[in-house]
Amino acid sequence: MKFLDEFREKELAQRISAEIHRTVRQPWKIMEVCGGQTHSILQYGLQDLLPEEIELLHGPGCPVCVTPVELIDKAVAIAAFDDVIFCSFGDMLRVPGSKKDLLEARAEGADVRIVYSPLDAVAIARKNPERRVVFFAVGFETTAPANAMAAYQAKRLGLRNFFLLCSHVLVPPVMASILQSADNRVQAFLGPGHVCSIMGAREYESLSEQYKVPIVITGFEPSDILEGIWRCIAQLEKGEAKLEIQYSRAVRSEGNLSAMAVLDAVFDRSERLWRGLGTIAESGYALNEQYKQFDAEKQFAVHGLQADESPLCISGEILRGLKKPIHCSAFARECTPEHPLGATMVSPEGTCANYYKFRPRPGEDDAS
Numbered sequence: 001m002k003f004l005d006e007f008r009e010k011e012l013a014q015r016i017s018a019e020i021h022r023t024v025r026q027p028w029k030i031m032e033v034c035g036g037q038t039h040s041i042l043q044y045g046l047q048d049l050l051p052e053e054i055e056l057l058h059g060p061g062c063p064v065c066v067t068p069v070e071l072i073d074k075a076v077a078i079a080a081f082d083d084v085i086f087c088s089f090g091d092m093l094r095v096p097g098s099k100k101d102l103l104e105a106r107a108e109g110a111d112v113r114i115v116y117s118p119l120d121a122v123a124i125a126r127k128n129p130e131r132r133v134v135f136f137a138v139g140f141e142t143t144a145p146a147n148a149m150a151a152y153q154a155k156r157l158g159l160r161n162f163f164l165l166c167s168h169v170l171v172p173p174v175m176a177s178i179l180q181s182a183d184n185r186v187q188a189f190l191g192p193g194h195v196c197s198i199m200g201a202r203e204y205e206s207l208s209e210q211y212k213v214p215i216v217i218t219g220f221e222p223s224d225i226l227e228g229i230w231r232c233i234a235q236l237e238k239g240e241a242k243l244e245i246q247y248s249r250a251v252r253s254e255g256n257l258s259a260m261a262v263l264d265a266v267f268d269r270s271e272r273l274w275r276g277l278g279t280i281a282e283s284g285y286a287l288n289e290q291y292k293q294f295d296a297e298k299q300f301a302v303h304g305l306q307a308d309e310s311p312l313c314i315s316g317e318i319l320r321g322l323k324k325p326i327h328c329s330a331f332a333r334e335c336t337p338e339h340p341l342g343a344t345m346v347s348p349e350g351t352c353a354n355y356y357k358f359r360p361r362p363g364e365d366d367a368s
């Protein structure tokens with residue numbers, strides 16, 4: 001397939017790998033921010049093409065993984081209202097809450113529906129004026145424009161029974177939070193290609209300058225990722241720290257101005273709680289004054305929830321690049337994709353799920 005196959009060619013990957021081996025002089029730790037990049041790295045075994053000096057750290061860029069358990073509990077509680085139709089993308093249904101996930105809520109009788117676009121939820125609201133329809137708006141800057149558009153359409157149509165349960169998170173603030181932490185291990189970032197196709201590169205340029213860290217905005221195919229790694233290493237070895245755009249076939253420095261205009265019209269930046277990472281200032285989107293009527297958290301008084309996560313789960317440390325799934329005592333034992341204890345075992349972009357699928361399990365031959 002054009003625009004895909006040429007980025008998956010074995011010979012090209014081997015050539016870039018050889019260039020990386022020629023460039024490396026000392027150990028470096030590079031974090032890929034995006035869950036899609038983590039998936040490609042594990043699926044194609046890219047770590048095995050790198051010199052042993054290079055360690056890849058898997059970052060917090062999987063939206064399902066960073067949605068806090070408190071919000072899953074809130075979603076389950078809202079879905080239990082008799083008049084509610086709760087709409088969500090399918091991957092959120094199996095994310096564990098404190099006591100149950102949305103799939104179990106559905107099994108107990110809640111009207112939980114899988115949709116493929118937030119506009120599907122708007123259509124359901126139009127067809128069911130006597131019911132309250134809630135869409136679980138989860139994701140990074142990539143999915144936020146479609147959710148903003150759903151709120152915009154609901155307002156234009158005069159809908160009073162449509163609501164968003166928002167858990168939108170933003171990449172640059174969490175990168176800054178990782179870099180500021182006392183135990184930070186990250187020396188360079190592969191930046192999030194899809195997010196930057198919406199938001200552009202300017203915020204990442206500022207981050208690179210402020211924290212003196214190389215950032216290479218990178219795509220998702222094997223040769224994209226290897227080239228991104230090679231560019232990071234070339235900078236690190238020369239003592240440079242600047243922004244580069246490897247994924248230039250999709251990313252423009254100024255971003256997608258139309259998408260950003262919709263975001264600005266509907267959302268304000270807000271403080272946001274991240275699963276395993278705590279509360280980070282200005283790291284999320286919340287509906288602004290003009291759109292607050294669509295805020296599910298204001299519409300539904302859900303109080304007294306006590307968030308409770310598995311004490312075995314170390315996904316917070318994994319999302320900050322401090323540990324790998326094989327360091328978790330529950331990995332592939334108590335915690336599997338069929339019975340996940342943490343969100344990083346649920347999503348196809350989750351680090352634990354990808355290690356489970358693509359790496360040898362405990363007891364098999366693996367040292368990474």
Ligand code: SF4
Pocket residue numbers: 310312313314315318325328329330331332335336340341342343344345352
């Ligand atoms: S293997 Fe399961 S319990 Fe362990 S960190 Fe990953 S999601 Fe959490």
